[in-house]
Amino acid sequence: MARKRRKKLPIFEAAMTVFSEKGFEKATVDEIAERAGIAKGTIYYNYGSKKNLFLSLLEEGIERLETAAKKEIARRNNIRTKLEALITVQLQFFEDHKNYCKVLLSEVWGRDTPWEEKAERIRSGYLSMIRDLIEVGKAEGLIKKRLDAGTTASALFGMISIAALDRFLFEKEYSYEDILNTLRSFFFTGVEDKRRT
Amino acid sequence: MARKRRKKLPIFEAAMTVFSEKGFEKATVDEIAERAGIAKGTIYYNYGSKKNLFLSLLEEGIERLETAAKKEIARRNNIRTKLEALITVQLQFFEDHKNYCKVLLSEVWGRDTPWEEKAERIRSGYLSMIRDLIEVGKAEGLIKKRLDAGTTASALFGMISIAALDRFLFEKEYSYEDILNTLRSFFFTGVEDKRRT
Amino acid sequence: MARKRRKKLPIFEAAMTVFSEKGFEKATVDEIAERAGIAKGTIYYNYGSKKNLFLSLLEEGIERLETAAKKEIARRNNIRTKLEALITVQLQFFEDHKNYCKVLLSEVWGRDTPWEEKAERIRSGYLSMIRDLIEVGKAEGLIKKRLDAGTTASALFGMISIAALDRFLFEKEYSYEDILNTLRSFFFTGVEDKRRT
Amino acid sequence: MARKRRKKLPIFEAAMTVFSEKGFEKATVDEIAERAGIAKGTIYYNYGSKKNLFLSLLEEGIERLETAAKKEIARRNNIRTKLEALITVQLQFFEDHKNYCKVLLSEVWGRDTPWEEKAERIRSGYLSMIRDLIEVGKAEGLIKKRLDAGTTASALFGMISIAALDRFLFEKEYSYEDILNTLRSFFFTGVEDKRRT
DNA sequence: CATGAATGAGTATTCATTCAT
DNA sequence: TATGAATGAATACTCATTCAT
Missing domain, CATH: 1.10.357.10 (Tetracycline Repressor, domain 2)
Structure with missing residues (x-):
């Protein structure tokens, strides 16, 4: 679990920032990935979808x-x-x-x-x-x-x-x-x- | 003026409904036009942009x-x-x-x-x-x-x-x-x- | 004929300016009408179409x-x-x-x-x-x-x-x-x- | 780099053809994509915009x-x-x-x-x-x-x-x-x- | 586990043209 | 004759999602 979360934390924090700045619709997965310093695919690997990431938050x-x-x-x-x-x-x-x-x-x-x-x-x-x-x-x-x-x-x-x-x-x-x-x-x-x- | 506003009222009401149901980003000009029973171009003719329509509201x-x-x-x-x-x-x-x-x-x-x-x-x-x-x-x-x-x-x-x-x-x-x-x-x-x- | 041309001259000159500045595709009938100081419909009344106006020029x-x-x-x-x-x-x-x-x-x-x-x-x-x-x-x-x-x-x-x-x-x-x-x-x-x- | 350019060549050639046939304004990104045999998004992924593609050419x-x-x-x-x-x-x-x-x-x-x-x-x-x-x-x-x-x-x-x-x-x-x-x-x-x- | 190139459905916007007045 | 409100087809561009590596 600790290992699985290795990439989750930066995603989580980047996502929170972006969602709060732009709102769900205007926020882009690209921007979240960039701010988290990881590849876009990694977000999908970890959360499956933008909506699901948001819901987790x-x-x-x-x-x-x-x-x-x-x-x-x-x-x-x-x-x-x-x-x-x-x-x-x-x-x-x-x-x-x-x-x-x-x-x-x-x-x-x-x-x-x-x-x-x-x-x-x-x-x-x-x-x-x-x-x-x-x-x-x-x-x-x-x-x-x-x-x-x-x-x-x-x-x-x-x-x-x-x-x-x-x-x-x-x-x-x-x-x-x-x-x-x-x-x-x-x-x-x-x-x-x-x-x- | 009364004539100019002929189409403004239905747009206004349709827009209010759609914006409130979907939020600004998710709302589409297509849907607003359809619900108002007018052509999409008419919205742009009267309001210039989706954002401006929203602001008017x-x-x-x-x-x-x-x-x-x-x-x-x-x-x-x-x-x-x-x-x-x-x-x-x-x-x-x-x-x-x-x-x-x-x-x-x-x-x-x-x-x-x-x-x-x-x-x-x-x-x-x-x-x-x-x-x-x-x-x-x-x-x-x-x-x-x-x-x-x-x-x-x-x-x-x-x-x-x-x-x-x-x-x-x-x-x-x-x-x-x-x-x-x-x-x-x-x-x-x-x-x-x-x-x- | 002289009467027919009353509105043609300003259209003609405005069109020349706009077409040369923007090129045929980028030029808009709206802008030509505005610069000519007449209504857009008048251009269509006199020339039938944007293409035809251009060809006349x-x-x-x-x-x-x-x-x-x-x-x-x-x-x-x-x-x-x-x-x-x-x-x-x-x-x-x-x-x-x-x-x-x-x-x-x-x-x-x-x-x-x-x-x-x-x-x-x-x-x-x-x-x-x-x-x-x-x-x-x-x-x-x-x-x-x-x-x-x-x-x-x-x-x-x-x-x-x-x-x-x-x-x-x-x-x-x-x-x-x-x-x-x-x-x-x-x-x-x-x-x-x-x-x- | 060679890999990155994999799709660039067909885009390039299709774009050249279409731009020369239609001119910049009349050319459509859809047609370029179709002639290049790739998806429209790919053009934007590689070139950012129609204008930029044109300028590259x-x-x-x-x-x-x-x-x-x-x-x-x-x-x-x-x-x-x-x-x-x-x-x-x-x-x-x-x-x-x-x-x-x-x-x-x-x-x-x-x-x-x-x-x-x-x-x-x-x-x-x-x-x-x-x-x-x-x-x-x-x-x-x-x-x-x-x-x-x-x-x-x-x-x-x-x-x-x-x-x-x-x-x-x-x-x-x-x-x-x-x-x-x-x-x-x-x-x-x-x-x-x-x-x- | 992680990546990022590729995709294509979806959307705001433009604009030539029409037509009722 | 002249107008301008209304139209809708056409188009650039975005972005969530997929998948081969």
């Missing part, structure tokens, strides 16, 4: 994100800190893997066609994990009963993702701490200042 | 959204109802124009290259409008001072967009009212149930 | 050249001055109508196909006139008997044409007198300096 | 002509026989490569645009070689001092080219020897018969 990424999230969640023992951990992990992951996140948003949330099944599994898999947390939160009384759990889950995901992408991609300077604090505060208590008279 | 759409939002915002006289109106208008717009919203999310928030300038204008234009509202809210004491306005603006936009897309595209059944109420409540007071002891 | 031009040459030739009464006149007229014509000459050389001497018949008529028509002069010259003893009349005729035509084109198109500065004298001297007595010992 | 051809001319010129030791050799070589080359010569004349001497630089280099390169010979001839007293060297060079080139093309392309029967003798005699001593009383 997608899967690998979401697995890492889910694994990281689940691990941190498991380490907390109440629902509030679990949700805090989720926000932290996802924001951190987005900052660490800007390219992947761009790909995730634009190719999974957006198109219908070529990887319906895989995309669907990714999307609903990750969102389900969040929704389950929300449900537990509602059951335990932390979270308002009248909030629709599904909507809340996707709203949370969207809020983190778009905010992160917008900061990480389009703002030259940003304070990671500010973003994290804003998102946490936003999520738990909303924007309204209750102290006012 | 993008611009037209964001203009409609901004116009609708600004109009409703102007009709309210305090910042809270203005923000409520914003959420309502955007959610309504997303429900009315599912296709457009898919395109907006995946082609504007996502890729870097081909329409940088236009995309940037769209993105920052709409987000600026939101951020300005947030700033006013902070100044008037409605919104917590410690929230970063830019992050809050993109978080709000992301929360509405992703939640809407997720419901409208992937759930067969959904209650528009539930989504609207959840998002409003989420935005203003967060998820936490303060009544608990 | 070709014919009109060669007619003018032949007419001018024949007129000057008729005014001389010996074969030597007739040939001198031919050289002068053709050189002058090339200087006056650089664009036309470019078209003539590259579209008539060069391609086989689309106007075979017309091109052939133009080519052999003009060359025949020259050859006839050469034959007369041979009969009268002015021109060496052993020269092949056909070859001499095309050599004369080629010598003037290419020299003229090269000077008029590619040299920023040139002396018309020098060219004319060089060509005349070259034609009649060759390059060799007989005075040398 | 142009360059290769003029190199062969120049090489042949220089070799023969170098073998003679006086300027008269050098010039005789030049005429012979160019006439022979035109007879051997009718197609190439058609292309050369109509695409290099004719249009302004797409290969300005390359065309200019070809044109002025070959003509310079001739002009240098003429200059030497003038310096040595063989050639009349009053002839403009540049004009004489292009006149010589044009005389050979057009005469050759006209014979080789449009006359079914021709005597190569007659053409050669006529051109030589014409060039050195002109058409005038000095023996006459």
